[in-house]
Amino acid sequence: MARVLNIKQFVIFIILFIICFLFTVSDSLPQVQNQKCMICHGKPDISKKREDGSVKMLFVNDSMLLHSAHSKITCYDCHNDIVEITALGHKKNINKVQCTRCHYDNNPVGAPETEKYREFQESVHQQELNNGNPKAPVCQTCHGSHDILHAKTLSSLELKKKITQTCGQCHLDIYTTYKSSVHGKAIFDKNITDVPVCTDCHGEHTIKKTDDPESSVFKTTVYSTCGSCHASEKIVEKYGIKADKFKTYESSYHGIAVQFGEKTAANCASCHGIHDIRPQNDPASLIHPDNIVKTCGKCHPDANANYAKGRIHINPHSEESGSIYYISSTFKWLTIITLTLLAIHVILDLVRKLKHKRAK
Amino acid sequence: MTDNNNIQNKIEKEVEKRLKEKLSAIESQIRNEVKEEIEREIKTEEAAIEKTAAEEEPKEKYFIRFGWNFRFQHIVLLTSTIMLILTGIPLKFPKNSIMQVIIEWFGGPASARSIHHFFALGLIFIGIYHLIYSFWSRHGRKDFYELLPSLKDFSDVFNQIKIYLGLRKEKVKYGRFSYVEKFDYWAVYWGLIMMIGTGMIMWLFQGRFDPVIFGEISLKFGPDMITNYVHAIAREMHSDEALLATLVIIGWHFYNGHLNPHKFPMSKVWLNGKISEKDIKEEHALEYEKIMRKRKEKEANNKGDNN
Numbered sequence: 080m081a082r083v084l085n086i087k088q089f090v091i092f093i094i095l096f097i098i099c100f101l102f103t104v105s106d107s108l109p110q111v112q113n114q115k116c117m118i119c120h121g122k123p124d125i126s127k128k129r130e131d132g133s134v135k136m137l138f139v140n141d142s143m144l145l146h147s148a149h150s151k152i153t154c155y156d157c158h159n160d161i162v163e164i165t166a167l168g169h170k171k172n173i174n175k176v177q178c179t180r181c182h183y184d185n186n187p188v189g190a191p192e193t194e195k196y197r198e199f200q201e202s203v204h205q206q207e208l209n210n211g212n213p214k215a216p217v218c219q220t221c222h223g224s225h226d227i228l229h230a231k232t233l234s235s236l237e238l239k240k241k242i243t244q245t246c247g248q249c250h251l252d253i254y255t256t257y258k259s260s261v262h263g264k265a266i267f268d269k270n271i272t273d274v275p276v277c278t279d280c281h282g283e284h285t286i287k288k289t290d291d292p293e294s295s296v297f298k299t300t301v302y303s304t305c306g307s308c309h310a311s312e313k314i315v316e317k318y319g320i321k322a323d324k325f326k327t328y329e330s331s332y333h334g335i336a337v338q339f340g341e342k343t344a345a346n347c348a349s350c351h352g353i354h355d356i357r358p359q360n361d362p363a364s365l366i367h368p369d370n371i372v373k374t375c376g377k378c379h380p381d382a383n384a385n386y387a388k389g390r391i392h393i394n395p396h397s398e399e400s401g402s403i404y405y406i407s408s409t410f411k412w413l414t415i416i417t418l419t420l421l422a423i424h425v426i427l428d429l430v431r432k433l434k435h436k437r438a439k
Numbered sequence: 440m441t442d443n444n445n446i447q448n449k450i451e452k453e454v455e456k457r458l459k460e461k462l463s464a465i466e467s468q469i470r471n472e473v474k475e476e477i478e479r480e481i482k483t484e485e486a487a488i489e490k491t492a493a494e495e496e497p498k499e500k501y502f503i504r505f506g507w508n509f510r511f512q513h514i515v516l517l518t519s520t521i522m523l524i525l526t527g528i529p530l531k532f533p534k535n536s537i538m539q540v541i542i543e544w545f546g547g548p549a550s551a552r553s554i555h556h557f558f559a560l561g562l563i564f565i566g567i568y569h570l571i572y573s574f575w576s577r578h579g580r581k582d583f584y585e586l587l588p589s590l591k592d593f594s595d596v597f598n599q600i601k602i603y604l605g606l607r608k609e610k611v612k613y614g615r616f617s618y619v620e621k622f623d624y625w626a627v628y629w630g631l632i633m634m635i636g637t638g639m640i641m642w643l644f645q646g647r648f649d650p651v652i653f654g655e656i657s658l659k660f661g662p663d664m665i666t667n668y669v670h671a672i673a674r675e676m677h678s679d680e681a682l683l684a685t686l687v688i689i690g691w692h693f694y695n696g697h698l699n700p701h702k703f704p705m706s707k708v709w710l711n712g713k714i715s716e717k718d719i720k721e722e723h724a725l726e727y728e729k730i731m732r733k734r735k736e737k738e739a740n741n742k743g744d745n746n
Contacts, residue, residue: 381646389668
């Protein structure tokens with residue numbers, strides 16, 4: 080006869096079971112697994128001296144880690160070469176974390192894998208890494224390590240500001256120039272999010288050297304990168320900038336030569352500046368009336384004050400262009416009328432001559 | 440014995456007789472054959488003479504329409520114009536892949552510009568040359584007067600259209616230059632003035648001029664004369680007039696000179712300067728009548744002199 084548990088025994092059994100279950104589960108929770116590491120790395124002053132004498136802070140903010148995109152993984156998942164931890168710590172010279180350990184196609188742990196990881200292989204930063212440049216950035220340089228966050232968790236304004244600072248860690252002089260440019264001022268002072276930051280022009284993982292023809296800011300293609308905003312009425316006309324600046328450049332001699340692949344022809348940046356683009360009324364602007372002669376003079380050594388007399392981006396199809404508009408429309412009608420009359424004459428003549436030939 | 444001899448003689452006589460008969464028959468046969476041969480030879484000789492005569496005859500039926508000077512000017516003008524169109528028109532369509540191939544063929548935009556400038560010099564040269572020609576040369580002066588538009592041209596247009604519409608049977612009689620040719624001539628006049636004028640403004644504004652074989656020529660005084668505003672106007676006019684001229688050349692001039700069923704594939708008058716009697720009678724009846732009248736007068740004068 081089978082022995083049946085009485086109620087008291089059954090309750091004790093259930094309680095024991097729950098306690099055991101909780102222990103097992105809690106042991107597998109990352110913060111529990113990480114506790115061992117945090118004994119040392121939780122101390123704010125933990126650091127090490129590098130061979131070159133610089134000091135590296137080794138403090139890991141536990142709560143930051145918990146709020147990061149990697150809140151569900153443990154220290155060992157990334158720092159996989161640390162296997163043994165004694166009272167004295169772990170082995171020295173641990174390897175740099177390789178993100179591709181998880182982030183590859185069809186990985187079993189479900190780490191996101193997109194084109195971006197492959198794009199980076201072609202980028203200037205990867206090239207520099209391959210050339211052995213110790214300052215070249217890896218994933219962690221831009222994305223952070225223990226504080227890594229999803230881009231979505233930030234508002235676009237915060238994100239855009241943060242991107243400039245991230246790039247600015249290494250490209251400090253460009254960051255300061257950018258900050259005082261019309262784009263920089265708009266985002267930092269006016270909180271306008273339509274403004275381009277570093278990645279909007281240069282790309283993110285695809286970033287190339289500026290003299291690489293595939294670069295989004297290459298001499299002959301940068302105009303279309305500027306055009307991605309400046310050709311859009313929706314974006315720029317909100318701020319009082321005409322969207323036809325792009326088209327008028329494309330139909331100017333500079334724009335035409337650039338489209339035919341001429342590298343020496345002026346592109347947007349040649350006249351407006353690169354990171355230091357400023358509004359025309361700013362005395363430091365390259366296109367301020369006082370500076371135009373000097374700006375044109377970069378390519379046209381004979382430029383003089385006459386170069387500044389008259390506008391540059393003229394749209395012959397807009398009535399605001401004045402005389403150019405009237406000349407353009409006069410020629411348009413002259414061409415239409417002349418060709419229509421000549422075409423009528425040609426057709427009449429052709430019909431008659433064909434009839435004549437057939438009669439013979 | 441005598442009998443035998445007699446028979447022998449008889450046979451010989453008979454042989455002699457029949458041989459003569461047969462020979463004469465063969466002789467007359469051969470004679471006929473030789474006669475036929477000679478007749479045939481004479482016929483082919485006569486045909487050859489007639490043929491050369493026929494070949495020589497039409498040469499006299501051609502009239503000289505354009506002299507060497509006139510043809511030389513036309514060739515320089517057309518070479519310059521075609522090259523200017525090929526290096527210039529692509530700038531209006533930078534996104535078109537055919538235009539990109541053309542510019543690449545010229546070695547990129549900078550090189551195409553140099554070639555454009557070189558042939559611009561050709562156009563300026565022929566413009567000035569023609570001005571001098573039409574005032575200095577006797578032929579040039581004569582043709583210039585002939586090319587001036589007259590009231591008759593307007594009635595000619597009207598009558599020609601009547602013919603086209605089947606409202607008139609009688610052919611319109613044209614002089615040395617019909618209204619079609621006069622239109623072509625004055626269209627080129629207008630075109631040259633526009634294109635050279637606006638083109639010069641653009642060079643001067645650049646301050647630099649680079650026709651391919653002459654290297655770069657500095658025109659430092661240029662920017663002192665031209666402002667950016669004037670340059671922008673010149674550029675617009677240059678571009679618009681270029682398109683108009685190109686379309687007129689392709690649609691109008693090519694039709695009248697090459698593509699129409701009467702001339703296809705091409706009237707050779709621009710190469711050899713000659714026009715056939717048939718064509719001159721049809722296309723320039725008044726000119727033909729004038730020439731014939733002058734010839735008769737000349738002949739009459741010559742006869743008078745001889746007497």
